[in-house]
Amino acid sequence: MIESTKKIVVTGGPGTGKTTLIDTLKDKEFHCLPEISRQVTLEAREQGIEQLFLTDPLLFSKKLLEGRVNQFIESLNLTKNLVFFDRGIPDVVAYLDYIGDDYPALFEEACKEHLYDQVFLLPPWEDIYISDNERYENFDQAKRIHEHLERTYSRFGYHLTEVPTGTPESRTEFIINNLL
Template structure:
């Protein structure tokens, strides 16, 4: 069987991290979202909101981190690797804020392709803001739209995960993969 690198995407507060945690608990190989790491590292260096203050630098750091995750995933002994957000997420967020980015961002999306993309729809009932998630629910819906458009522009068929319990969402994802 060929290695499958599967990405779980969605706007903020849709349950991505919870699903990744559930997959890890079931013994699956998963890579976490790295934007919080980048944000926390910037805070240590005195930049309170790197994405807001220096969006291109933030995006470049994310892009490098996600490329590294992709490379590491290809080397995993596991047949399936799940990743919380993929490289095109970086471009979707740049589109969302209306900023331009270098051609290397587009090249990275074309050179690193994923097996399947699962997208989690906006879900107001579970949406929570926190110190690293500054978007409100309306902004989260706009980000979802940018994610959908960006991934589809790179030729991905997005598989929408129904709003349900974490366990049922994981079962849905695993069932889709086994098809």
């Protein structure tokens, strides 16, 4: 039996190729837990709220926090050697810091209580950046979010491994070759 599943976060600002990278890892039969912000956004739209993050950032962030904590807890029961997360709990704090909103202490407590084993950070990459209905930030905003992600993960004691730009396959190979 596996002693503990290694928890690996793939993070970065919007439009950096995280989801494509997670999909490539899935294709290689790695266990991956999806990004949940699009799901939260779509559920809010079904309730008539076009952009929940813009309308009520704290409520949106609470829903994300709850979902990411649930993913973390789910990972504790896995019998896999490792699991990849498309974003981690500290992403929620980074985004709230980015917009300058105050938030309850439970957000930081969740970051301290649910620790990942390794974090890979994807840098801003203008060549692949695309805005869409769920990604409303422009590229300059995406760069600022990246800076907040770097600061937030570092503040919680993580060493970040930056993933170079390249094909999804080369980025996946980089991650696999740099697992601790």
